[in-house]
Amino acid sequence: MIDILKTFTHLQSVARPSGFESPCAQAIAALAGPYCDEVKIDTLGNVICHKKGPGKRLMMAAHMDVIGLIITHIDKKGFLRFGALGGFVPYRLIGARMKLENGMGGSVWCDEKAMEEKKLEEISLNDLYLDIGAESEESARKMVQVGDVAMYEGEVQQLGQMLLSPYCDDLIACAALLSAMSQVEKSENDLYFVFTVQEEVGLRGAATAAYAIDPDFGVCMDVTRTGDNPSEKAKMVVKLGAGPTIKIKDVSLLCNPQMIAHLREAAKEGDVPYQDEVLTAGGTDSAAIQKTRGGVLSGCISIPCRYIHSQNEMVSLKDVEQSARLMALCAQRTL
Ligand SMILES: [Zn+2]
Known part of the structure; x- marks a missing residue:
């Protein structure tokens, strides 16, 4: 099984900004190899990991680029x-x-x-x-x-249950997605775990990967803002340590109600606590997946994160572990 903290620390050492993700892509491809049937890096640099199944195509994604x-x-x-x-x-x-x-x-x-x-x-x-x-x-x-x-510049620091790092967005979700991949033994779904490029400059990698994969449904994992600290103007109920969020809306997309319900059911079945997310600033790869071809049912699991896009982003390790678990449950649940 893939250890989230160890993997995150490793990915930090190869973190790169949008458009320059190749060292991170190579590291992820090497880690993913033992857990899927096929790993390839596409023209833009997305890492596409395929774990074959007989059913519908599910695309799961987290972005590799940092600002x-x-x-x-x-x-x-x-x-x-x-x-x-x-x-x-x-x-x-x-x-x-x-x-x-x-x-x-x-x-x-x-x-x-x-x-x-x-x-x-x-x-x-x-x-x-x-x-x-x-x-x-x-x-x-x-x-x-x-x-x-x-x-x-910055190392991962552990503050009790919390992690501090400049690269939580979104390498912590890449580590969680790799962990989810390692937790799935078998699934009815045809699974694609995708590590995308150029999210921070306009969801570009996710757009071409989704077009190529042509998924039946998609779920991304990214960080989301919280409303639980003195600097935060956003009136959000989301807080650190209360579990992953299931996104309802952000600036870039309205998640399909069917997908919101699907993720909530998966969380309930697996006893994973979750929070409802309505984010009033920011967007994510789910929007690019949703709008590909004739449209794709799209949802998103988010990891609550304070001080997004600063040198000191903060997440709860417990939330990250539960996000990975929820993604693994979703990978195994048919729609
Ligand atoms: Zn992000």
Whole structure:
């Protein structure tokens, strides 16, 4: 059986931003091999793991990409300017430690003028720069070039039942999906476990994978916001430690009522506690699956997560384990 925490820690070491997922894809393909009949990596880089069954095609997915920065300009003093791969709140990047794909480090800071004249929310990515410790433009150019990518630096920390990491979204769900795969011995369904690319830049990998697989129904696993901490404006009932959520709606999709009922039944049958999720910001791969070809019945299991898209995302390990269990139950349940 696949151990979630060990797998998550391993995937952290190969985390990459959208479009650069190949090292993570290779690691996932190697882990998945023993648990399915066929593993392939498609043109865009999605890892598609097929566990054959006689019945309907079920596509389950979690995204491999993490949010990142892409270098757009190197200035005369050797400081780097950047754009975003995925959704950042710019001011929250100030002071963040980043790592480039080649392993080099850097620190994000803000132009003095913007700090003095703007409110926090008005600060844009154009006001920020990445300092890699270069002494000049020339020495910076020896270390990086335009188009290189950077992501948050950070290890997994365990705080009692909670995990802290920059990559919970969505590598924790990738680890949970691998665990679910290892929990399923046999199923009537024809199972596809898919690890998608480029979710953070517009659900792109899921769209082509779903088109190719042509599933009868689909279930994604991603993180969702919570309403249980002092910084959270969202009026959500979701909290850490109360089990996975079964999504009803987010900005990108309305889950099919049939799928919501299906997931709730699976949870009840397996004694997995769950929470109802209506998310008012953000979307996920389920939306791309739902809209493929003539339409696909789609649902979503979410892992409650505080501080999404920050350097310190927090999830409950218990919720993650139960999410994996719920996905395994769903994989074995016919629709
Ligand atoms: Zn996500």
